[in-house]
Amino acid sequence: MIFVAASNEPTIFLMLSDKDVKIMREGRTVFVDQRATKGASFEKVIVSLSKTDQDSMDMLRRAGHDVSKMPFVTHERKDVEGQCSGCKGLMSETLLFETKCMICWATEAKSLRRQSN
Numbered sequence: 001m002i003f004v005a006a007s008n009e010p011t012i013f014l015m016l017s018d019k020d021v022k023i024m025r026e027g028r029t030v031f032v033d034q035r036a037t038k039g040a041s042f043e044k045v046i047v048s049l050s051k052t053d054q055d056s057m058d059m060l061r062r063a064g065h066d067v068s069k070m071p072f073v074t075h076e077r078k079d080v081e082g083q084c085s086g087c088k089g090l091m092s093e094t095l096l097f098e099t100k101c102m103i104c105w106a107t108e109a110k111s112l113r114r115q116s117n
Helices: 018-025 054-063 102-116
Strands: 002-005 013-019 044-050 082-084 090-092
Touching: 002 054, 013 018, 013 054, 044 054, 090 102
Parallel strands: 013 044
Antiparallel strands: 002 013, 082 090
16 A cells, blocks of 8 residues: 655545555455654645556656655564564554454454355
8 A cells, every 4th residue: 555645735645555455355455654744734635546556656656746856665663562463564563463453353253164165
């Protein structure tokens, strides 16, 4: 998932890939961490879907944006955060059980239930 906050209006562009959609169909959630928006607020969300994140980057280039100068944000986990070994989401360590979040455990249980039928 790629997102871009507009600099001239309160809008955020959310660019999903087929991989993101697959993750959501499995019951997981993709999200924009509040640290990534750096305090920007928005009133409008524009959503697009591409095959891959690279396709989204190519679309930005074709629209005339110099993506090499865009400030891409990645997050390091804070001391009180853990990272789910399934979805790689950052969350409070209290929300993890044996390194996985509840959604990943539920997805695994559904998969095992389907296999046993």
